[in-house]
Amino acid sequence: MKKYDYILIGSGPAAYKMSNLLAGTTRKVLVIDGGEFGGTCPNYGCEPKIFLEGATRAVLQSQQLLGRGIKQAAQIDWHDLMTTKLNRFNPWPAETKAIIAKSHDVEDGYAHFVDEKTVVVNGHEYRSDHIIIATGQHPNHLDIPGDQWTHTSTDVLSLPHLPQHVTFIGAGYVAMELATVLGAAGAAVTLIDHSDRPLKAFPAKKAAVVKKAMEERGIEFLFNTGVQAVQQQDEGFIVQTDHGEVPTDYVVDASGRRPNIEQLALDKAGVQFDRGGVIVNDHLQTSNPHVYAIGDVVSRPQAKLTPVAEFEGQYLFDYLEGHSAAAIEYPTIGTAAFTFPEIAAAGVTEDDVRENSAYQVKSFDLHYASLAAGQNDQSGRLTLVFKDDLLVGASEVGDYAADDINNFLPVIGLRITGEQYRQAVITIYPALADKIASSLN
Numbered sequence: 001m002k003k004y005d006y007i008l009i010g011s012g013p014a015a016y017k018m019s020n021l022l023a024g025t026t027r028k029v030l031v032i033d034g035g036e037f038g039g040t041c042p043n044y045g046c047e048p049k050i051f052l053e054g055a056t057r058a059v060l061q062s063q064q065l066l067g068r069g070i071k072q073a074a075q076i077d078w079h080d081l082m083t084t085k086l087n088r089f090n091p092w093p094a095e096t097k098a099i100i101a102k103s104h105d106v107e108d109g110y111a112h113f114v115d116e117k118t119v120v121v122n123g124h125e126y127r128s129d130h131i132i133i134a135t136g137q138h139p140n141h142l143d144i145p146g147d148q149w150t151h152t153s154t155d156v157l158s159l160p161h162l163p164q165h166v167t168f169i170g171a172g173y174v175a176m177e178l179a180t181v182l183g184a185a186g187a188a189v190t191l192i193d194h195s196d197r198p199l200k201a202f203p204a205k206k207a208a209v210v211k212k213a214m215e216e217r218g219i220e221f222l223f224n225t226g227v228q229a230v231q232q233q234d235e236g237f238i239v240q241t242d243h244g245e246v247p248t249d250y251v252v253d254a255s256g257r258r259p260n261i262e263q264l265a266l267d268k269a270g271v272q273f274d275r276g277g278v279i280v281n282d283h284l285q286t287s288n289p290h291v292y293a294i295g296d297v298v299s300r301p302q303a304k305l306t307p308v309a310e311f312e313g314q315y316l317f318d319y320l321e322g323h324s325a326a327a328i329e330y331p332t333i334g335t336a337a338f339t340f341p342e343i344a345a346a347g348v349t350e351d352d353v354r355e356n357s358a359y360q361v362k363s364f365d366l367h368y369a370s371l372a373a374g375q376n377d378q379s380g381r382l383t384l385v386f387k388d389d390l391l392v393g394a395s396e397v398g399d400y401a402a403d404d405i406n407n408f409l410p411v412i413g414l415r416i417t418g419e420q421y422r423q424a425v426i427t428i429y430p431a432l433a434d435k436i437a438s439s440l441n
């Protein structure tokens with residue numbers, strides 16, 4: 001049986017970060033992945049999604065400027081776009097594995113525990129005092145009649161032919177972003193969600209602005225609607241809902257994501273878990289003192305995002321290598337959905353503090369701003385939340401909301417006052433961050 005200082009199960013952003021940091025030490029490390037090396041974000045998550053968003057934005061921005069100096073909207077050639085995407089992304093898993101293998105041992109295969117300190121991969125046993133679970137999440141699969149016809153976000157991101165009509169089950173991050181891409185490429189799209197609104201991670205009024213913009217482009221929403229079954233027809237499918245039938249050509253189950261814990265045999269290692277994933281203490285240690293967990297697989301309230309996974313990889317490296325004994329403390333986390341317009345938020349939002357007089361909420365219409373006027377972006381609205389004169393949260397809907405909120409994050413995280421900001425910087429004008437100085441108290 002081979003012994004290691006560290007065994008990392010998974011090679012996504014959480015484990016990749018930690019393996020990179022460990023590459024600078026003399027530790028003996030094994031990195032195991034049963035899927036694509038690099039994990040969700042670079043292979044079937046953020047990266048291919050934002051790659052497709054480039055062409056999507058070109059189409060939707062040119063549509064927005066029709067009759068205002070633009071004569072013809074841009075059009076997506078799906079086959080060309082997908083070929084370009086596959087050429088860029090197909091080599092990544094092998095390249096990532098090769099980078100990791102320069103410093104560490106690697107194993108292709110799914111790992112499971114056989115005791116508190118031992119995992120098995122491809123029939124081989126590996127032992128360590130520090131086993132890190134970084135196995136991420138997978139798309140939820142609704143158990144309904146006809147579920148064999150439903151597809152996942154991973155399928156959409158490599159879809160060879162554009163269907164005429166696509167139905168998404170769900171209206172969260174995944175469905176709203178991919179519906180934006182497929183709609184811009186020319187597919188008719190319907191989103192069905194059993195709740196009463198899209199994008200529940202974001203303030204309700206701003207999510208409603210995104211929904212309205214998508215409806216104006218012909219995208220259909222069915223809320224408070226459950227999906228009962230998917231039936232195959234001679235041509236296409238019928239999605240049966242509580243409120244009638246939706247004929248369609250392609251069904252995507254975007255009803256959420258679940259932690260990758262089933263294959264790990266966690267009971268063999270005495271590692272406790274719940275529906276949200278592996279339970280950890282504030283040092284990311286599980287109920288087994290030799291086993292830790294980082295990234296999306298952790299059961300925690302913070303958003304499941306790549307930078308959060310990487311933050312935990314960095315934290316655990318620092319903690320286990322003796323650089324810090326402090327408990328993990330999450331900084332202000334920014335998040336965005338790359339719809340059109342985008343929606344983004346960080347810290348306390350207006351929905352969190354409604355009718356709480358300890359907070360002051362300031363809102364700004366952005367469509368008069370020079371940048372928005374040039375792009376005919378009528379959607380822009382920024383809201384700032386202050387407590388004791390300090391900025392504690394910001395949210396925005398608008399064509400560049402993600403970058404805009406990123407610009408506000410240091411002000412929130414570093415607790416910079418308006419006066420300090422104005423004394424310290426003169427921003428570039430006219431550009432995204434040019435409104436910060438004037439909008440702070």
Ligand SMILES: Cc1cc2nc3c(=O)[nH]c(=O)nc-3n(C[C@H](O)[C@H](O)[C@H](O)COP(=O)(O)OP(=O)(O)OC[C@H]3O[C@@H](n4cnc5c(N)ncnc54)[C@H](O)[C@@H]3O)c2cc1C
Nearest residue numbers: 010012013014034035039040041045111136295296305306
């Ligand atoms: C469509 C989509 C778009 C997204 N867009 C964004 C975005 O714009 N911004 C953002 O911040 N986040 C985004 N995310 C979320 C982001 O991808 C995740 O938060 C991030 O990848 C989590 O990293 P991780 O290392 O925890 O897990 P993962 O990246 O999921 O990696 C886990 C790895 O573990 C492997 N594995 C699982 N079980 C085993 C086992 N038993 N043995 C061995 N290996 C195993 C898997 O094969 C996988 O490679 C998106 C996700 C999706 C699905």
Ligand SMILES: NC(=O)c1ccc[n+]([C@@H]2O[C@H](COP(=O)([O-])OP(=O)(O)OC[C@H]3O[C@@H](n4cnc5c(N)ncnc54)[C@H](O)[C@@H]3O)[C@@H](O)[C@H]2O)c1
Nearest residue numbers: 170171172173174175193194195254255256257304336337
């Ligand atoms: N831009 C980004 O940062 C980004 C993009 C994609 C994914 N992600 C990450 O992935 C996570 C998962 O995203 P997601 O969109 O899969 O999940 P989600 O939780 O954001 O959305 C799932 C949606 O499906 C609906 N739903 C659930 N069961 C249903 C049912 N039976 N019938 C109808 N509707 C149903 C829910 O009401 C919800 O609106 C996100 O929370 C985020 O952490 C991030």
